[in-house]
Structure formats: C-alpha cells, structure tokens
Amino acid sequence: MKKLINDREQFVSDMLAGLKYSDPKIDIIEENVVVRKNKKESGVALVSGGGSGHEPAHAGYVAEGMLDAAVCGEVFTSPTPDKVLSAIKHVDNGDGVLLVVKNYAGDVMNFDMAKEMAEAEGHKVETVIVSDDVAIEDPEMRRGVAGTVLVHKYAGYLSDKKQSLNQIKDEVEKMMTSLFSIGMALEPCMVPTTGEYGFDLGEEEMEIGIGIHGEKGIYREKAETVDKITDRLLSELFKYNDSKELILMVNGMGATPLSELYIVTKNVMEALEEKSIRVTKLFAGNYMTALDMQGFSLTVLNHDDHIVSALNAPTESTHF
C-alpha cells in the first residue's frame, strides 16, 4: 500500500489537523469534532458528519454560510453518538440544531441517539436524512451522496435568513424530493485503514451505481467513452426527474483529474441541451469523494429561484 500517511490509526486526526492549518477559521473542540471558531450567535445551527474519506465533505464545509459543525468518524465509519452530542451542545445558541444525516444505518442510528441525548438535556434538535442515490431502487434504502452538499448550502442559507428549525427542516425536505444522484467508477478506492481495495475491476470494466464507501456498483459494464457513460447515468436520473430546468453537480470521486471532470461536464451539458433541458446552476469539482476512487457522480435538482439564490449566496468555505 502506497499512501501519503504516517499511521493508519491517525489518518483522520492527521487529516483534520492539516485542514485546520489551512483553514484558521475552524476549531477542533475534541477529537474529530470540527466547529467554526466564530460560533453563530443566533439562528439554527447545522451539524453534519459521517465517516471520513469524503473530503472536502464534511469538515471542509464548516464555515460561515454552511455548517456549524462536522462530526468526523473514522474512514467510512459512523461517528459515535457522544461526539455528535458534543457538537450539538457546542453549536446550539438556543435557536435549535438541525442534523443533516446521510442515509446509512450507522449514521442514522448514532445521530438519532445523540438527538435523544441532547433533547434530554433540553436542546431542540431536528434531523433531515439525505437519500439522493438512485442507484438503489428502494427509496428507504437509498444512500446519501453528493446531493448532501447542496443540502448543507441551502440549509446554511435558510439559517442565515433566520428561518426557524421547523421551517428549515420543511424547506430542505421539500427540496430533497427532486434531488437525485448516481455515480460511476473506473477504478475503486483503496481504504488506507485496511490497505484493501473496495472491489476489483478489469482493464476494460467500469462500475455504474457505486457508493461513496468503496462499495461496488449495481452494474458492472464494459468501460465506454465518456459520452456513453454520461448518457447512461442521465438515463437513470431521468427516471426520477423530468424537469426542463435543473441545477447540476458534476462531482469527482477523489482521484479524477480536473481535466476529465471538465470533459464529463461538457458531455453532460451537451446531452442536456439536446433534450432542451436548461441548467440554471452548474457545479463541477470534488465535493463528495470516496478517497482515491476514479470516477464521478451526477446530481440533479429541480430549478427553483430561491434555491439558486441560496446556492449562489456567499460562504466562507473554499470548497463550495
């Protein structure tokens, strides 16, 4: 295993220490709990997190205009409830706390336990569960992937606009009804804590419908040119979203060079133009990764003037 690490046990804490050097506006209040140094004095506080390995998600989004705290588990491992509770207690200014949780059993359970513990201590806490990954057909089982980052930004904006906890929860849940993602990989990721690859792929193979934790895809297919790959992914998304005005995110999985992400972007945009679908806001970059996986995901969301304003609003995160 060749990786830029020292000790696999220290992967997450070393990574967060490096993030803190590069972003002096964050603090690490206890191991793996990242908060804004300038705590918000009013407004609903936003806490997200989950396993590490998705950088810049989520700690890179702890910033004015986005998250108030990120609770980072070990690589691809849910954070424990006591860590989530520490984050809630730190960020709550009395206006309540919204937990933004990706739909994985461990995350949902641990954030929920933390919520109960916090409520017992008098905090007002609500949860939104992001499950945008249509690789999984059953809506209950759908994983939360790159769309989560758009939720962070939208909720951060609503909080800055002083909406209440319930209002933000409602708005976000309405937004999520048209939020869908799907991803693919040319190469799996290597998990530094185990030294293992999530799956093996032949020289001519690709995976469609991969997860962000090294899980293989739903379909193993012959690797194609990028126009065919983007058509393939779009056809899955169109099953769920037939809007003619979309917000689009082209998300790199961690080791995809920017040049290739832009080639993907060009092909997606042309395919949408051919279908007379207008993209009113485009993101292209690494937003929600799976360590060093090579591949990308596409996320679509129905256009809405208010949401586009929210996504365009300033944030101090350098990763959005």
Added chain:
Amino acid sequence: MKKLINDREQFVSDMLAGLKYSDPKIDIIEENVVVRKNKKESGVALVSGGGSGHEPAHAGYVAEGMLDAAVCGEVFTSPTPDKVLSAIKHVDNGDGVLLVVKNYAGDVMNFDMAKEMAEAEGHKVETVIVSDDVAIEDPEMRRGVAGTVLVHKYAGYLSDKKQSLNQIKDEVEKMMTSLFSIGMALEPCMVPTTGEYGFDLGEEEMEIGIGIHGEKGIYREKAETVDKITDRLLSELFKYNDSKELILMVNGMGATPLSELYIVTKNVMEALEEKSIRVTKLFAGNYMTALDMQGFSLTVLNHDDHIVSALNAPTESTHF
C-alpha cells in the same frame, strides 16, 4: 486505457469546453485560447499557458485578479506561436502584455516567437520565465512548476494596482529569487493522448523530484511514511531558502485525495514549526497538476507583507 474521454485528439478542446460551461466569465476566442469575457480596459495584460494536463493551470486562472489569457497547448505540448500571438493581440489594451512562461525549451521558444511577432505589430511585450523546480540543480535548466501560480496571482495584483509593464516584470523577477519547489510521486500519470505511463514504479517505490510532464524524478527511493517524505523534500528546499518566514504551497499532483494532501500539510507545518519557521500564508490544494499523477509538491517563497497582501487580494478564479 480507462479514462473519462471521448477522443484523445479532442482531449484539450473538450476539457476547455467543459471549463467554459462551469465558468461563464471566460471565452474561447479561437481553439485553445482562453480569455476573460470582460476584457480589462487598462493595466498590463497577463498571458500565460503551456501544455495542457496541469488543470486548473492555466486556463482556470483566467479571471479578474489573475490572468487575462491562457494559451493551451495539447497535453504536455507547447502552444504554437500563432496562438500566443492571438492572445496577446486580444488582451492588449495599450498598456502592454506580460508573458508568464514556464522554463521549458518549447514554451520559451514559442512564446518568444510570439513576442517578436507582436512587437513587429506594435505591441509592448515582456516575458518572465518561471524556473522554481530545484529538482534540477543547474539554474538555467530548472523547470517551472507550481510556483508559477503564485506568479500569476502576484502579477495580477500588480496589474490591478496599475503598475507598469517594466515595474511588474521587475517585481516578479525579484519575487522569483526566493521561489522554490520540489515534487514527488507515488504513482506516475497516464498520458491520455498516448495511453502510456510516464514511468513505472514498483509497489514499494516512490520518485523524488518529478516533473509535471510525466518525467520521472531525479531519485527513485523506497516509499516512506509521509513525515519522512516531507522531511526529504524540505531538506532539498532548505538548500535554497533559509528564511524563517515563508509562504508555503502544498500542491496535489492531480489524483491525490484531499485527505492525503491535508496529512502532508500537517507534517510540513509541524516540521517547519520545529525549525521555528513561521508560515505566513498557506495554500493546500490542486494548483498545478500532472494529469492523474499521485503525489504532491511543496513550494516556498520568502515572506513579504506586500506579496502576502497580493496573494490575499480577491480574485474571481475559483481555483485559487
């Protein structure tokens, strides 16, 4: 070869088309010549470029506060003089044009030919040659690498401050006397136009002193933990720069996950702290890449209040 491309001949033009979708403030005035849509009405215009494969360099830095144009060659191939000439003619508003050229024979020759052609047409043109890569001992032969991006930003700031062409050239040349970089790779890059890797590395090997065009390093060594790697690179840089106050860039080579870049950052910062060297401005991210190479480079520059102000000044580039 598995890559997210359609046609290897279209790699650069497809990539730039994708960049244009994601940055509506740029224009492509002719094939591979990227300019700002809002042409600067006064002030020295900055033109850079070189072979492609270094994204976001250089086209991603065409933005208010940085470059006025980037001339993009094919992958790892110098742009032709006629393209550079087109860029010069487009951006010159009468205050002159500064060419920022990385020290490679082809780039130097082609930008120089363009300069002569432009001067024959009455344009005032000067050149600065960036050669920050201390992997090469002979200063004449030193390659231009990640430090070039700091030159873009500094020169862009000086231009916005309405300094003259000669003033900017002088200031940048003064800055470059303390600008040094060195890089390493755990994995080579695959050149999509040939389907070949730049070199082969064993499971336990790394390269120290790699270039950004797939060239192997100066030293092949046993792959080490990141603390030893950063010490190794810093010891090379300290031969050239013994300042106690530094500007530092930790630059990913294209396929290095952000998590590992932050682990590198932590180790570099701690090593500098141990030597009582203060970092007054830190960059950590992908600034000058070599396609999908896995590795990183370190760039140091002597602290200077004026330069730090310049680097902190706003730019519309989302990549800086």
